[in-house]
Amino acid sequence: MFAMSIGSALAIAKKKTEIGVGLLFSSVIIQTFGYGLLFNFSVLMRNLSIIGGLLMLLADSLNASKRTTIYAGLPNINQKDKSIFLLNGEFTVTRVLVIVVSFFSCVMVVIGFKAKYSAWLLIAVLSVGNFLLNNWWSLHHQDHLRDFIKYDFFQTLSIMGGFLLLANIGAGEFSMDEKKKNF
Known part of the structure; x- marks a missing residue:
């Protein structure tokens, strides 16, 4: 110790x-x-x-x-790349709404309150986002980014599978929904 x-x-x-x-x-x-x-x-x-x-x-x-920077293991980024990481300030009302709804749905899944409905909502959000953002099939087969985007696509697909399992089975005996039934 x-x-x-x-x-x-x-x-x-x-x-x-x-x-x-x-x-x-x-x-x-x-x-x-x-x-x-x-x-x-x-x-x-x-x-x-x-x-x-x-x-x-x-x-x-x-x-x-x-090393010249004080940050361990972080790469140096130039101003052009920094604007990409900062999303160019494009926070539209729709994007903020999706972020807020997704956050509260995740919290509801974690505590087990209306977990089935929240899981279905997260499945819908992830489905749309996955097909719009991780469209690896639109890239040329020799593009080096294709494998990374394909990996992200199937990783998100596996998360959606977990939410489908939650929506099918339920949140379990320690969830708020189950405690409400016993109360």
Whole structure:
């Protein structure tokens, strides 16, 4: 516990990051062997992802002398790209309405209040948005963006599948809708 606290503090403060990474790495290894979880697949995958993050932190700290910005791992963007990331200030009434309705629908799904109706509403919003924004079929088959947009399309499709499952089965026994039935 002490080594993890010191290692985390050193990594966050960006002072002697190599020592902090070493302490955190040793904590991960000691915990794995100490608790006898070496052959547990889920723990192994979690530890591999933690070690990958620690290696990225180590590489970032070793490369710190060459970096000119104070932000770790963020690319420098020019003014032209910045306007793309800021949506060019195009907040129309429709866009704001869709954002607000989607946000409240997500909150309603999380707390389980009218979750089926909210799931259907989110399915409708995601369907329209997915076909308008992630139209990978309209790109040339050699375009390098096609694979990324195709991935986003099917990722959103899988989220819609989860909402379909929620709309079909319901929110479960801990939802507000179910608590209302018992009250």
